[in-house]
Amino acid sequence: MDLYAVLSQILVGLSRTVILFIVSSGLSLILGVLRIPNVAHGSLYMIGAYAAYTISKYFGGQDTGFWVALFGAPLFVAFLSFIVERSVFQFLYEREHLMLVLLTFGFSLIFGDLVKLVWGGEYKTVPVPRIFQGYILLFEHLHLPIYNAFLIIIGPVVALLLWLFVNKTKMGKISRAAAVDREMVGAVGINVSWVFGVTFVIGCFLAGLGGMLVAPTISVTLGMDHSLIMESFLIVIIGGLGNIWGALLGALIFGLTQSLGILLWPQFGIVFPYAAVVLVLVFKPKGLLKSTW
Amino acid sequence: MREKGLLALIFVFFFVLFSPAFAQKTIKVGIVDTYTGPATTFTFDVRDAFDLVVKDVNKKGGVLGRKIEYTTRDEKFKPDVGLAMAKELLLKERVDILMGTINSATALAISDLAKKEKVPFFVTFAKSDKITGEKGHRYVFGMNENTEMAGRAAAYALSKMPYTKYWIAGDDYEYGHAIASAVWRHLKRLKPEVEKIGETWWKVGEADFTPYITQILAAKPDFIIVATGGAGMVNFQRAAKATGLASKIPFYQHTAIEHSVLSPQGLNAPEGVWGTCNYLFYYPDTKENREFVEEFRKAYNRYPKVGALYGYVTAKFIVEGFKKAKTIDKEKFIDAIEGMSVDSPVGKLELRKCDHQLVLPMYFGRTKKVGGWDFLIAGDLQTIPGKDYMPPCEEVLKLRK
Amino acid sequence: MGKKGLIPIAFLLLLLFPFFLPRFYVYLSSLILIHGLLATSLNFVLGFGGMYQFHHCVFYGVGGYTTALLLTKTSLSPFLAFLAAPFASAILSILMGVICVRLSKLYFGMLQISLGSLVWAIVYRWYSFTGGDDGIHGIPIPHLLASTNSAYYFTLVITALSMFAMYRMLVSPFGKTLQGIRDNPVRCEMIGVNVKLHQLLALIIAGFFAGVAGMLFVIVDTTVFPEMLFWTLSLEVLIMCLVGGWFTFFGPLLGAAILIILRTIISTYTVYWALVLGVIMTLIIFFLPNGILGYIEEKLKRG
Numbered sequence: 001m002d003l004y005a006v007l008s009q010i011l012v013g014l015s016r017t018v019i020l021f022i023v024s025s026g027l028s029l030i031l032g033v034l035r036i037p038n039v040a041h042g043s044l045y046m047i048g049a050y051a052a053y054t055i056s057k058y059f060g061g062q063d064t065g066f067w068v069a070l071f072g073a074p075l076f077v078a079f080l081s082f083i084v085e086r087s088v089f090q091f092l093y094e095r096e097h098l099m100l101v102l103l104t105f106g107f108s109l110i111f112g113d114l115v116k117l118v119w120g121g122e123y124k125t126v127p128v129p130r131i132f133q134g135y136i137l138l139f140e141h142l143h144l145p146i147y148n149a150f151l152i153i154i155g156p157v158v159a160l161l162l163w164l165f166v167n168k169t170k171m172g173k174i175s176r177a178a179a180v181d182r183e184m185v186g187a188v189g190i191n192v193s194w195v196f197g198v199t200f201v202i203g204c205f206l207a208g209l210g211g212m213l214v215a216p217t218i219s220v221t222l223g224m225d226h227s228l229i230m231e232s233f234l235i236v237i238i239g240g241l242g243n244i245w246g247a248l249l250g251a252l253i254f255g256l257t258q259s260l261g262i263l264l265w266p267q268f269g270i271v272f273p274y275a276a277v278v279l280v281l282v283f284k285p286k287g288l289l290k291s292t293w
Numbered sequence: 294m295r296e297k298g299l300l301a302l303i304f305v306f307f308f309v310l311f312s313p314a315f316a317q318k319t320i321k322v323g324i325v326d327t328y329t330g331p332a333t334t335f336t337f338d339v340r341d342a343f344d345l346v347v348k349d350v351n352k353k354g355g356v357l358g359r360k361i362e363y364t365t366r367d368e369k370f371k372p373d374v375g376l377a378m379a380k381e382l383l384l385k386e387r388v389d390i391l392m393g394t395i396n397s398a399t400a401l402a403i404s405d406l407a408k409k410e411k412v413p414f415f416v417t418f419a420k421s422d423k424i425t426g427e428k429g430h431r432y433v434f435g436m437n438e439n440t441e442m443a444g445r446a447a448a449y450a451l452s453k454m455p456y457t458k459y460w461i462a463g464d465d466y467e468y469g470h471a472i473a474s475a476v477w478r479h480l481k482r483l484k485p486e487v488e489k490i491g492e493t494w495w496k497v498g499e500a501d502f503t504p505y506i507t508q509i510l511a512a513k514p515d516f517i518i519v520a521t522g523g524a525g526m527v528n529f530q531r532a533a534k535a536t537g538l539a540s541k542i543p544f545y546q547h548t549a550i551e552h553s554v555l556s557p558q559g560l561n562a563p564e565g566v567w568g569t570c571n572y573l574f575y576y577p578d579t580k581e582n583r584e585f586v587e588e589f590r591k592a593y594n595r596y597p598k599v600g601a602l603y604g605y606v607t608a609k610f611i612v613e614g615f616k617k618a619k620t621i622d623k624e625k626f627i628d629a630i631e632g633m634s635v636d637s638p639v640g641k642l643e644l645r646k647c648d649h650q651l652v653l654p655m656y657f658g659r660t661k662k663v664g665g666w667d668f669l670i671a672g673d674l675q676t677i678p679g680k681d682y683m684p685p686c687e688e689v690l691k692l693r694k
Numbered sequence: 695m696g697k698k699g700l701i702p703i704a705f706l707l708l709l710l711f712p713f714f715l716p717r718f719y720v721y722l723s724s725l726i727l728i729h730g731l732l733a734t735s736l737n738f739v740l741g742f743g744g745m746y747q748f749h750h751c752v753f754y755g756v757g758g759y760t761t762a763l764l765l766t767k768t769s770l771s772p773f774l775a776f777l778a779a780p781f782a783s784a785i786l787s788i789l790m791g792v793i794c795v796r797l798s799k800l801y802f803g804m805l806q807i808s809l810g811s812l813v814w815a816i817v818y819r820w821y822s823f824t825g826g827d828d829g830i831h832g833i834p835i836p837h838l839l840a841s842t843n844s845a846y847y848f849t850l851v852i853t854a855l856s857m858f859a860m861y862r863m864l865v866s867p868f869g870k871t872l873q874g875i876r877d878n879p880v881r882c883e884m885i886g887v888n889v890k891l892h893q894l895l896a897l898i899i900a901g902f903f904a905g906v907a908g909m910l911f912v913i914v915d916t917t918v919f920p921e922m923l924f925w926t927l928s929l930e931v932l933i934m935c936l937v938g939g940w941f942t943f944f945g946p947l948l949g950a951a952i953l954i955i956l957r958t959i960i961s962t963y964t965v966y967w968a969l970v971l972g973v974i975m976t977l978i979i980f981f982l983p984n985g986i987l988g989y990i991e992e993k994l995k996r997g
Contacts, residue, residue, distance in 0.1 A: 004511060008504035016501055037800065061559065088976075095983070097800055098746060102936055103979045105929055109972030112329075117966070121333025123527055123557040128535065135536050143507050145535035217535075218500045219527035219557055223330035227498060230807070230925060237804040259504065262495060269465070270496050271815045277808040278793070285797050285805075328965040367965040371927075372829060372919045373911075374957075377725060381958055384718030398829045402917045405832040421828060428832070465819075467827050 008142050009259040015148040017255030018155035019214045023228060024235040025162055025247040026206030032242015032291075033179040033199045036089065037097060039104040042229030043111035044077050044204050048211025049220045050115055051076045053124040066129040069212055077208025078201050085200045090193055108225065116222055126215040147216060154213070155248075158206070162244050165202070175199045179242060231273070238280040240287030249288055253280070320356060320621060322347075322363040322611060323382030325403065326393040326417070329369045331524050334553050336395050338600030339417045339607075340365060341593055343392075346608035356615045364388070368399055375399035379406055389621060390415065392436075392607055397421035397467065407432040413627055415610070417603045420468055420522075422475075425650040426684075427692045431627060434610075435650040437603045438571055440468065443547045444475020446569050446655035446682040447518075450675070451476070451545065452483035456515035458490050462505060463520025465494040472547055473520035490514055497525065502532035510538060517544035526554045530563050539563030550658050550671035552598045562669045566660045569677075571653045572602035572639060576674055585638040606642055606651065609635040643679075647686035652679035708850055712843040722958065724846045724914045726951045727853040728907050733934040733946030735903035738860055740932070741940035742869065743896045744876030746803035749810030750931055752790075753783040753901040755923030757908025759817060762830045762918040772836045776909050783905025784898050786813070791897035795890050798879075807925060818920040829919025833912055845914045852910060856903050861943060863899065872896050933971075937978055939985025948987050 027041045051073040056065030084107070092100065132147040166172040174195050178185040186192045218224075235254050239246025254273050261272025280288060324343070326336045343363065351360045364386060368375030375394060382388045383406070391407060392415035394400045400419035407414035408430045415434045416424050420443070425435035438446075461477060463469035480487055491512050493505045509517060521529045526546060533539040540563075548554055549568025574586045574596045585605070589597040610630050615621065618629035632646035643652045658674035712720050736750040757779035764775035790809045794802055817824045824830070839845050863869050875882045875889050883889050912918060921927060930953070938949025956974070960967050982989045 005504065005508050008507040012501045012504045015503075095979075098740075098932075099936075099979055099983060102929075102933060103976060105933075106972040106975035106979070109968040109975070113966045113969035113972070116329065116333070121328075121337050123331070123334050123524060123553070125527065125531065125557045125559070125561070127559070127561050133535070143503060143510060143536040143538075145503060145532075147535065148501070148503060214500065217528075217531065219524045219531075221331035221524050222333060226926070230811075234804060234808060237801065241800075258496075268815065268819055270819065271812055274808045274811045274815065278805065278812065281797065281801065281805040281808070282793060285801055329968065364962070365965070366961050367967065369968075371921050372917065373915070373921065373927075376915055376917065377722075377958075378961060380721055381718055384716065384721065398827065398831075398919045398921075401828060401831040402915070402919070405916065408832075423828070467821065470821075 004139070004142065005263055006260070007139070008144075009263055010256065011138075011142065011144055011148070011152075013252075013256040013259035014155075015151040016259065017251045018151045019210050020228075020231060020235060020255055021155055021248050021251035022158055022206050022213065023210035024232040024239070024251055025159070025244050026203035026210070027232045028236045028239065028242055028244065028247040029162075029166075029206070030200055030203040031236060033175045034089075034093060034196050035097070035100075036093070036200075037101050037104065037233070038203075039101060039229060040107040040111060041104075041204070041207050041232065042225030043108045043115075044081060044207035045211040045214075045228055046115060046220075046222075046225040047080065047111065048073050048077045048208030049126075049215040049224065050119050050124065050211075051208070052126050052212040052215040053119075053220055056126050061127060063129040063131075066127070066216070069126065069215075073212040074205045074208035077211070078205040081204030082197070082201050085197050089200065090197060093196065108229070112222065112225065121222065124220040125218075126220065128216045132216075151213060158209070159244065159248055162206075166244060171195070171198060234273070234277045238277050238284075238287055240289040240291040242291055243287070243289045246287055246289035246291070319360045319362040320390075320611070320615060321386060321388040322361065322390045322392060323379070323386060323388035324363060324365045324393040325368050325375050325378050325382065325391065325399070326365065327370045327395050328365070328367040332370060332395045335418055335598070335600045336393075338598045339393070339604035342589065342597060342601035342604035343608045344604075345588060345592060346605055346612065350608075350612050356612050357619070357621065359621070361611070365393075368394065368396065370396050370399075372396065372398040372402050376402045376406065379403045383410055383412060388412075389623065390611060393417055394419055397424070400424055401428060404428060404430070404433045411623065413623060415607045417607055418600060420471075422471060425648050426689055429648055429689070429693055431649075433649060434630075434644065435648075436607045436610075437599075437651070438653055438655065439650075440471035441475050441684055442650075442653075442655070442682065443569060444472055444477075445479045445684060446657065446677050447476045447545060447547060448479030448483055449677055449682045450567075450569070450657040451480055451516070451518075454516070456543075457487050458513075458515040459487055460491050460493070460509050460512060460514035460517045461489060461520070462493040462495075462509060462517060464497045464499075464522055464525045466497045466522075468522045469494070469497075469520040472522075473518060476518050476520075476545075499525070500528060502529055503536055506532060506536045506538045510536075510541065514542060517542055519544050519546045519549075521546055527557055530554070530558065530566060531561075533566070534561065534563040539565060543567060545569075548599070550656070550660055552596055552668075553600075555660060555670070556596070556598075556668045559668055560662065562660060564659075564661050564669065567657070568659070568671070569655050569657050570599055570671075571655060572597070572599040573656055573671055573674075574598075575670060576656060577639065577676070579638075579640070581636065581640070582638040602638065606635065606637050609637065610644060645683075645686065648689040650683075650689070652683055654678050655682060705854060709847075712846060717842050720846045721842050721914070722954065724842075724849045724910075726947075726954050727849050728910045728914065729931070729934065729950035729954060730947035731853045731856055731910070732904055732907040733931050733938070733950045734857060734860060734943070735900045735907065736931055737935045737940055737943075737946045738864070738903070739893075739896050739900045740935055741942075741945075742864055742876065743872050743893060743900075744879075745893060745897070746799055747806055747897070747900065748803035748932070749807045749925055749928045750900070750904060751925075751928040752810035752813050752923050753787060753904035754908040754911070754927075755817065755918070755920070756786050756813065757783045757905030758912050758918045758922055759824060759830075759908075760905070761909045761912045762833050763824070765833050765835070765912070766830060776913075779909035779912075780902045780905035783908065784902040787898045787901025788894075791894045791901075795893050795897065807928075810923065810928070811925065814920060814923040814925075817923055824920070827920055829917060831917045833916045833918070835913055835916055839913050849910045849914060852906060856906050857947075860899070860903060864943065868892070868895070933975060935985075937975070937985055939988030939991070941984060942987045942991055945985050945987040949985065952986070 052069040055069040059065035235250035239250030262269035366378035395418035397419040422439040422441035545567040551570040614630035658671035661672035760782040934949035939945030
């Protein structure tokens with residue numbers, strides 16, 4: 001195992017981490033504040049990717065398309081989630097968690113089939129904009145595509161913005177308070193339902209953003225929500241429910257064990273992230289960082 | 294407790310309501326395939342081309358005075374669901390013929406069922422060479438190429454190229470390993486001086502190939518054999534383009550030149566990727582192919598992909614087989630189609646008597662941009678006829694022992 | 695006549711199925727019984743034990759693979775291979791249970807999913823031993839059990855015995871304690887009940903019977919594949935419990951019947967089965983949070 005292999009696996013682990021983090025942070029926000037284990041979160045990620053395809057195609061399929069999609073696709077997902085939240089979820093905040101898991105799973109089934117109805121079964125791709133095409137040569141051998149470098153930069157930016165929202169804005173502070181004691185927040189005259197609604201929509205926006213960002217690197221297909229949602233849940237749990245930095249840490253652990261595990265033992269590479277989760281939960285049953293629960 | 298009684302009542306109610314089919318005046322075909330998830334890009338074409346032939350035949354009065362009727366079931370890439378549906382089609386719908394599935398595990402499970410129930414089963418996309426190889430039997434038919442065939446065809450073409458230092462990389466699952474090992478085994482046989490300087494495997498569904506590509510570039514092989522399947526095909530090509538691999542080291546992927554892989558990438562697909570496949574809608578440029586493409590486009594407003602050939606040929610064998618057998622007896626039908634040939638968009642195709650594998654020509658070429666298309670197509674094409682690459686009957690039959 | 699009197703009648707009716715039902719429905723009934731047993735075993739810890747066993751199918755799959763591997767790779771007596779399945783699953787339950795039982799609710803569930811996914815990954819990737827993603831097919835079953843009807847009878851008898859055993863356990867002092875722990879773990883701890891030990895025992899019992907279900911699947915379908923241990927199947931079994939009613943004993947069996955029958959019917963008409971299932975689930979959770987049988991029982995109680 002040479003140093004280059006390790007180094008390049010780490011770089012890739014990082015760009016994968018970014019996608020995982022963006023999606024999981026949304027999930028974590030919703031879990032932490034609303035207490036909804038939203039299984040349909042993965043579907044929103046998938047819808048984000050498909051929306052990115054449609055928007056980018058509508059605007060010429062090249063650079064303009066990408067930039068419009070970068071904002072348009074997550075906004076579309078946010079809008080969709082707004083409808084779902086106001087029409088269904090807002091009535092269910094007090095339900096048993098297991099019920100919510102299954103209810104949102106029901107929604108993920110519905111979304112999955114709706115995507116099939118709307119977009120059909122063909123693979124879709126979103127082109128990489130011209131300024132992100134090509135690669136950077138690191139240490140003479142490492143070919144890092146510019147788009148991946150862009151992802152690695154955008155991850156911390158999203159983390160910071162999210163942190164600012166939760167800690168510095170009034171809305172964020174209220175939602176944190178509501179996470180701890182929703183009755184108290186309601187008692188001081190704040191409309192908790194709307195606080196929850198906004199938090200939910202922001203969480204879903206992040207799912208859509210994740211889907212949009214991953215789209216230029218892969219082929220957008222049905223079923224892409226499946227593996228991701230499980231990974232996101234595990235990330236949120238090991239990071240500490242509702243903790244944004246926890247989601248980042250969890251995503252790092254997941255992304256890196258995944259890419260380094262393959263170097264260590266190719267045949268059973270997929271075992272490593274799960275093993276990491278087991279280890280964390282055995283020694284830190286409530287996750288690595290402080291949970292809001 | 295009362296609930297058990299209630300339960301039994303509900304059972305009875307459903308069973309009475311959905312009692313099995315009555316006497317039939319049709320030939321019934323049951324298709325079990327994955328119509329959910331990423332595989333749909335391949336499976337819809339099988340069904341749609343099959344439908345074209347069936348509609349045409351029925352319009353002309355059917356076969357043996359009977360119309361052909363078919364029904365589909367979505368197995369969702371789950372073998373247990375697929376098997377239960379095959380049983381439903383067989384035992385409840387009383388289909389005469391089973392076909393389908395892109396999922397090798399389901400195909401093998403249904404094949405076992407077909408053997409026990411003595412019903413012909415046409416496999417229309419699953420690539421495992423066990424289907425007509427090790428696990429083959431009288432009632433199963435391979436209508437598409439399998440990993441062994443693809444490997445042999447690629448080895449045949451690659452052995453004529455000047456490269457000697459090879460790298461092997463691929464999706465780390467049964468299909469990836471089977472393709473790679475078949476290519477390598479036969480390449481080594483045909484051209485003993487080739488040398489494997491390294492191997493890389495990644496998990497199925499890997500979205501980011503950069504580290505693997507970096508590793509391969511550093512090793513400087515002459516040529517790379519890339520054994521990816523499904524969405525991995527597109528994902529690898531995108532990464533090969535983004536990292537500059539495609540312009541540095543030539544590589545081969547089975548089905549790299551196929552329309553399912555190239556059309557979603559538009560003009561952004563990498564040029565010069567070598568690949569093999571069984572069907573291209575623009576090659577060979579014969580009357581039969583043009584007519585088929587035109588008919589398919591008229592019906593579905595898209596170009597037929599490789600699955601369309603499999604669906605078309607399967608329908609043809611069912612129709613011609615019953616015509617030749619002159620009866621709807623299944624055993625006589627099997628006797629009739631063993632060794633039979635039918636016309637297809639790519640010429641006459643024979644279903645081998647020895648192992649029930651369809652003999653398909655394989656097209657070998659590389660991707661290129663051509664004015665007038667808004668996607669890449671295959672250029673420098675050569676046709677590898679079945680006789681040059683099909684595994685010999687004795688070898689296949691030896692596996693069954 | 696008490697409600698209990700209906701059980702023998704239902705059992706007798708089930709015994710008669712092969713005499714008047716076409717073969718496909720006999721096969722379908724076997725599938726329903728197997729999934730019903732699997733769902734009931736899950737509900738043993740979920741509904742009655744209050745533990746979020748999210749990845750229950752691991753034990754089902756391990757049971758199936760144990761039987762399949764023993765039948766294909768050894769010359770052991772087939773009945774020993776059948777017998778080995780539940781014990782293999784129970785041993786796995788001990789290993790996973792010891793690790794998981796320290797946690798509760800969502801944390802328990804996620805840890806259990808991770809551990810289960812480890813097992814799945816090993817089965818999925820260990821080509822030389824488990825057949826990898828292709829699975830194992832055409833498993834030789836003793837001639838006596840090979841026909842649809844005999845497989846059905848075997849499944850029926852074993853399922854009935856297993857259900858009876860689980861029922862006896864639930865009404866025993868152990869079962870009562872288990873339900874007490876579900877309702878108020880803290881109080882149980884205070885009055886000196888060893889909560890973790892009871893929970894672990896329940897997990898082992900549930901795993902054991904899931905293994906029985908896996909073994910039965912091999913007999914009925916003569917095949918195994920890694921999807922049997924994948925988390926999506928676990929979710930489906932959870933849905934069965936919920937749809938039927940997870941606080942009732944026969945609810946999961948009813949749920950399994952409803953889901954399997956619906957799937958069979960709906961797939962005949964459309965490829966959008968997931969959409970239909972999603973809508974049904976949403977409606978049930980909205981309007982019948984205790985499941986169908988839970989709702990019926992409630993109605994009956996109210997008179």
